[in-house]
Amino acid sequence: xxxxxxxxxxxxxxxxxxxxxxxxxxxxxxxxxxxxxxxxxxxxxxxxxxxxxxxxxxxxxxxxxxxxxxxxxxxxxxxxxxxxxxxxxxxxxxxxxxxxxxxxxxxxxxxxxxxxxxxxxxxxxxxxxxxxxxxxxxxxxxxxxxxx
Amino acid sequence: xxxxxxxxxxxxxxxxxxxxxxxxxxxxxxxxxxxxxxxxxxxxxxxxxxxxxxxxxxxxxxxxxxxxxxxxxxxxxxxxxxxxxxxxxxxxxxxxxxxxxxxxxxxxxxxxxxxxxxxxxxxxxxxxxxxxxxxxxxxxxxxxxxxx
DNA sequence: CCGCAAATGCAACCCTGTTGCAAACAGGTT
DNA sequence: AACCTGTTTGCAACAGGGTTGCATTTGCGG
Ligand SMILES: [Mn+2]
Ligand SMILES: [Mn+2]
Ligand SMILES: [Zn+2]
Ligand SMILES: [Zn+2]
Numbered sequence: 001x002x003x004x005x006x007x008x009x010x011x012x013x014x015x016x017x018x019x020x021x022x023x024x025x026x027x028x029x030x031x032x033x034x035x036x037x038x039x040x041x042x043x044x045x046x047x048x049x050x051x052x053x054x055x056x057x058x059x060x061x062x063x064x065x066x067x068x069x070x071x072x073x074x075x076x077x078x079x080x081x082x083x084x085x086x087x088x089x090x091x092x093x094x095x096x097x098x099x100x101x102x103x104x105x106x107x108x109x110x111x112x113x114x115x116x117x118x119x120x121x122x123x124x125x126x127x128x129x130x131x132x133x134x135x136x137x138x139x140x141x142x143x144x145x146x147x148x
Numbered sequence: 149x150x151x152x153x154x155x156x157x158x159x160x161x162x163x164x165x166x167x168x169x170x171x172x173x174x175x176x177x178x179x180x181x182x183x184x185x186x187x188x189x190x191x192x193x194x195x196x197x198x199x200x201x202x203x204x205x206x207x208x209x210x211x212x213x214x215x216x217x218x219x220x221x222x223x224x225x226x227x228x229x230x231x232x233x234x235x236x237x238x239x240x241x242x243x244x245x246x247x248x249x250x251x252x253x254x255x256x257x258x259x260x261x262x263x264x265x266x267x268x269x270x271x272x273x274x275x276x277x278x279x280x281x282x283x284x285x286x287x288x289x290x291x292x293x294x295x296x
Numbered sequence: 297c298c299g300c301a302a303a304t305g306c307a308a309c310c311c312t313g314t315t316g317c318a319a320a321c322a323g324g325t326t
Numbered sequence: 327a328a329c330c331t332g333t334t335t336g337c338a339a340c341a342g343g344g345t346t347g348c349a350t351t352t353g354c355g356g
Contacts, residue, residue, distance in 0.1 A: 019322055019333065040312075056336050061313065066334090081229035081343085082312070100273060113268050117280075120262050124287025125248060131281045132265070139272025167353055169303065188343075204305050209344065214303090229312085230343070 016070035023055055027063045028087070031073055036108060037084035040064070079135055080106040098132035104141040164218035171203055175211045176235075179221055185232035188212070222277075246280035250289055257286060 009028040013020045030046050031038070038046075040060060048054045055063075064085050067073035074091045078084050079101035098114035101107075111134065119127035157176040161168045178194050179186070186194075188208060196202040203211075212233050215221035222239040226232050227249075246262035259282060267275040 021322075021334065023335075058314080058337080059335055062334075077225055077227075077229050079225070081225050081231065083229065100269065100275075103276070109270070109273070111268065114265065117262065117265075119282045119284075120259065121248065121282070121284075122257075122259075122287065124290055125257075125284060126290065127248075127282050127284040129283045131279075131283070133279045133281065134267045134269070134275050135277045135279070136267075136269075136273060136275040139270065142272055142274065167302065169353070171304075206306080206345080207304055210303075 012072055016072055018066055018070050022052075023059050023063050024066070026050065026052060026055060027060065027067065028072065031067075031085060031087040032089065034086065034090065037074075037076060037078075037086040037090075039078070039082050039084050039106075043085065078106040078108060079103045082106060084108070095129070098134060100134045100136065100138065102138035102141055103135055104137050107138055107140070109138060160220060161218075164220055166214055166218050170200075171207050171211050172214065174198065174200060174203060175208065175215065176220065179215075179233060179235045180237070182234065183238070185224060185226075185234035185238075187226070187230050187232050191233065243277070246282055248282045248284070248286065250284070250286035 007025070009025050009032075010020045012028065013024055018024070026047055027043065030043060030050075040057075043064075044055070044057060044060055047060070064073065064075070068075045068085070071088060073085050073087055076084050076086075080103075094110065096116055098111040098116065100109040100111055102109070111132075114132060114134075116130045116132050119130050121127060155173070157173050157180075158168045160176065161172055166172070174195060175191065178191060188205075191212075192203070192205060192208055195208070212221065212223070216223050216233070219236060221233050221235055223231050223233055242258065244263060246259040246264065248257040248259050250257070259280075262280060262282075264278045264280050267278050269275060
């Protein structure tokens, strides 16, 4: 009787035809717990707090690359030009509405009341994704806007 | 009789209530000659080639900041996460419609028929810009889609 | 022409992301 | 179970874009 714990993340990795490794499992776990897209450094921090201790910076970059490449995660840019990562299942929940990108702190806020339109494209073009990105300064950063 | 050459860039700066300085005039000149958004290093290069010689890297960053802040230029991110700067007059021509970003060739196509909505934001948030980015595969690339 | 705040230039620094390479490992083969 | 091989990990060093501190210069209003 093999004690195969039915780890859903391991199953996802196997289904995606990539090796099941400790770092990948850890990153996948954090990503799927997250409600918003996380930067590399946010992930690094959350991973460091876990009982398993820190995960090498470069390894994290490479794990994220592999997850994006096999389709288990998505990579986007925030308003500061920093990459953010989110699990594909989370991504699906955000495809239908607009997002606010704070140009000061890089934070992203859902604008559920702004729905994305259907793409209206020239012949021959096909859309995979439509993003509405509103850029500006969020409520938390507004007070600091005057500051030097 | 003061020999005031009617420099349009100087006038723009005065109208924007910022000091008229040599670096700002130089940058404004390059930006308004450009047809597309330029990165910091592209600007640096073009400036270095001019008879006036190189402009300090940091000064260029600060000049660009001041032009953006006073509304004479706009800052956007390219697909690599690098800032690009363009004069406001060029930007204005593209602010009202969506853009298609081909995921295969990287090309950008204006979707004039898709107009950007007015931002609908929570209290405290302020928008500077709304972008609709449609991602997919363009007509030229569609036939090649099967290729590895 | 003065005075002062704003802008410049230079050096040093920070942060995000990448590359090279040796050691460790996953997962299939014997 | 031991073995093999390509993948992945970890560490160090690097690269590029962008920022900060500070002394010096300059625009410009008085
Ligand atoms: Mn959302
Ligand atoms: Mn356009
Ligand atoms: Zn913010
Ligand atoms: Zn294309």
